[in-house]
Amino acid sequence: MIRLTFEDLTAGSTTHxxxxxxxxxxxxxxxxxxxxxxxxxxxxxxxxxxKSTFTEIKxxxxxxxxxxxxxxxxxxxxxxxxxxxxxxRLYPNKxxxxxxxxxxxxxxxxxxxxxxxxxxxxxxxxxxxxxTPKRNVYTEPENDDALFINQRxxxxxxxxxxxxxxxxxxxxERPATGTRxxxxxxxxxxxLGLNRREDLVQHRKTAYKFYKGELQRYAAIxxxxxxxxxxxxxxxxxDIFDAGGEFEVEKTSVLTAIRKRIExxxxxxxxxxMIRQRESxxxxxxxFQQVPDAVTW
Numbered sequence: 450m451i452r453l454t455f456e457d458l459t460a461g462s463t464t465h466x467x468x469x470x471x472x473x474x475x476x477x478x479x480x481x482x483x484x485x486x487x488x489x490x491x492x493x494x495x496x497x498x499x500k501s502t503f504t505e506i507k508x509x510x511x512x513x514x515x516x517x518x519x520x521x522x523x524x525x526x527x528x529x530x531x532x533x534x535x536x537x538r539l540y541p542n543k544x545x546x547x548x549x550x551x552x553x554x555x556x557x558x559x560x561x562x563x564x565x566x567x568x569x570x571x572x573x574x575x576x577x578x579x580x581t582p583k584r585n586v587y588t589e590p591e592n593d594d595a596l597f598i599n600q601r602x603x604x605x606x607x608x609x610x611x612x613x614x615x616x617x618x619x620x621x622e623r624p625a626t627g628t629r630x631x632x633x634x635x636x637x638x639x640x641l642g643l644n645r646r647e648d649l650v651q652h653r654k655t656a657y658k659f660y661k662g663e664l665q666r667y668a669a670i671x672x673x674x675x676x677x678x679x680x681x682x683x684x685x686x687x688d689i690f691d692a693g694g695e696f697e698v699e700k701t702s703v704l705t706a707i708r709k710r711i712e713x714x715x716x717x718x719x720x721x722x723m724i725r726q727r728e729s730x731x732x733x734x735x736x737f738q739q740v741p742d743a744v745t746w
Contacts, residue, residue, distance in 0.1 A: 450521070450522065450524070450598065450600060450605035450606075450609065450637075450643075450718060451604075451605060451717055451718055451721055452601075452603065452604040452605065452606070453513045453521060453551065454513065455509060455512075455513050455601065456509060456512075456744065457510070457547075458502075458505060458506065458547050459505060460736075461498070461501070461502070462502040462505050462506065462547075463485045463547070465498050465499065465502045465590070466502065466545045466546070466547060467545075469489055469493075469499075469545045470544065470545040470546065471541070472485070472489070473486045473489060473541050473544060473545070474541075474542055475486050477588055478620060479541075479588075479589040479693050480486070480587035482542070483537070483539075484587075485541070486537045486538075486541035486544035486545075487537065487538070489544065489545070490537060490544055490545075491645070493545075501677070503531075504702055505514050506531065506547070506550065507531065507552075510528075510531065510550060510551065510552035511528070511552060513551070513552065514528050515713065515714065515715060515716075515717040516548040517698075517713075518552065519715045520552070520553045520554035520557055520559075521551050521552060521553060521600060522553050522554070522557040522562070522641050523553075523556070523557050523641065523643070523646070523649055524552060524715055524716045524717060524718060525554075525648075525649055525652050525715055525716065526555075526556055526557070526621050527553035527554055528552040528553055528554055529552075529553075529554060530552070530553050530554065530555055530556055530558040531550055531551075531552060532551050532552065532553040532557075532558050532562070533549050533550065533593065534549050534550070534551060534552065534597065534599050534600075534601070535549055535566075535593060536564045536566055536582075538564050538582050538587075539564065539566055539580055539582060539589075539590050540590070540593065543593075548601055548602075548678065551600060551601065552679045557641060561640060561642050562597075562640055562641060562670075564581060564582055565581045565594040565640055566579075566580050566581055566590075566595065566596075566597065567579050567580060567581075567595070567597070567636055568580055568590055568591065568592060568593070568594050568595055568596065569592075569594040569595075569596065569629060569632075570589075570591045570592060570594070571591070571592070572592040572594040573594065575627075575629050575632070577596065577632060578590075578591070594639070595633075596632055596633050596636040597633070597636060597637055597640065598633055598634070598637040599634055603633075605625065605637070605718075606718070606721060606722075606725070607621065607630070607631055608624065608633055608634035608637070609622065609623060609634050609637070609638060610623050610624055610722060610725070610726075611718060611719065611722045613657075613722060613723075613726050613730060614726075614729060615728070616654075617650075617725055618650050618653040618654050618657070618699060619643075619644045619650065620638045620643045620644055622634040622635055622638070652715070652716060653716055653719055654720040656714065656715060656716035656720075657689070657719050657723070659714060660711060660714065660719055660720050660723060661723070661732075661733060661736070662705050663710055663711050664711070664736045664737070664743060665736060666682060666707060667704060667707045667740055667743070668736055668739040668740050669682055670682055670683075670700060670703060670704060670707075671704070671739070671740070673700070675696070676696050676699070678705065679696065679699060679700055682703075683703050708743075708746060711743075711746060712746055720746070723737075724737070724743075724744050727744075
């Protein structure tokens with residue numbers, strides 16, 4: 450998981466969300482707010498303005514994903530669901546809040562995160578309260594000091610890191626045991642099943658090999674001087690490669706394509722961890738020394 454960058458919505462979409470949210474907030478009590486939030490969410494595309502707003506929202510959420518609409522939680526499956534970071538059942542006041550949305554896969558959304566939620570109560574303390582709603586019970590949480598890592602505010606890499614040294618590719622908590630930060634890391638990791646889902650672990654290993662291979666290829670291409678060598682190293686770029694073109698132009702084109710492949714690949718946390726942990730990974734560090742600009746990709 451990585452911190453997400455995002456843009457504000459246009460004025461029209463912002464105004465629409467605010468109007469719907471105000472209607473929810475104006476309900477008489479918490480239960481009515483929660484029920485109205487659910488109804489409004491089900492009908493979120495019911496008018497022309499609403500449809501336009503959520504078309505823009507979906508487009509901007511897609512842009513926040515890695516690759517072609519990859520889930521921001523597991524970083525592997527196709528992202529199909531607009532997810533409320535703060536569940537709308539617990540926080541109807543955030544149901545139509547742009548800053549409460551991310552795009553995730555159905556598996557992360559409905560099989561793992563669901564409406565499971567915990568907070569620190571009182572806010573700012575280290576005391577944990579489970580606020581997961583019970584069936585037909587509507588209880589307003591005391592605050593929004595959440596244990597779940599909010600990728601639109603927090604940098605998950607401050608809380609979690611991937612184990613490269615032992616080659617488990619498991620997420621491990623970075624903060625000291627017993628701290629608020631440790632509890633946030635542990636809760637988020639366990640809630641999303643990031644280490645229990647063996648398919649994700651295996652795909653992280655595959656992503657590591659991909660990133661390393663592409664960086665090796667980039668480093669090698671930087672130093673070649675002939676078209677024959679370039680053609681040999683760019684078999685997977687045959688659709689953009691012009692053997693009859695000018696060598697330096699084709700070389701630059703291929704290098705640009707490799708960088709784009711790295712920047713748009715799934716499991717971007719693997720790449721960020723390779724950069725962060727490179728000094729502990731001699732072979733990887735050597736590659737980054739050959740391509741120093743890559744640490745900013």
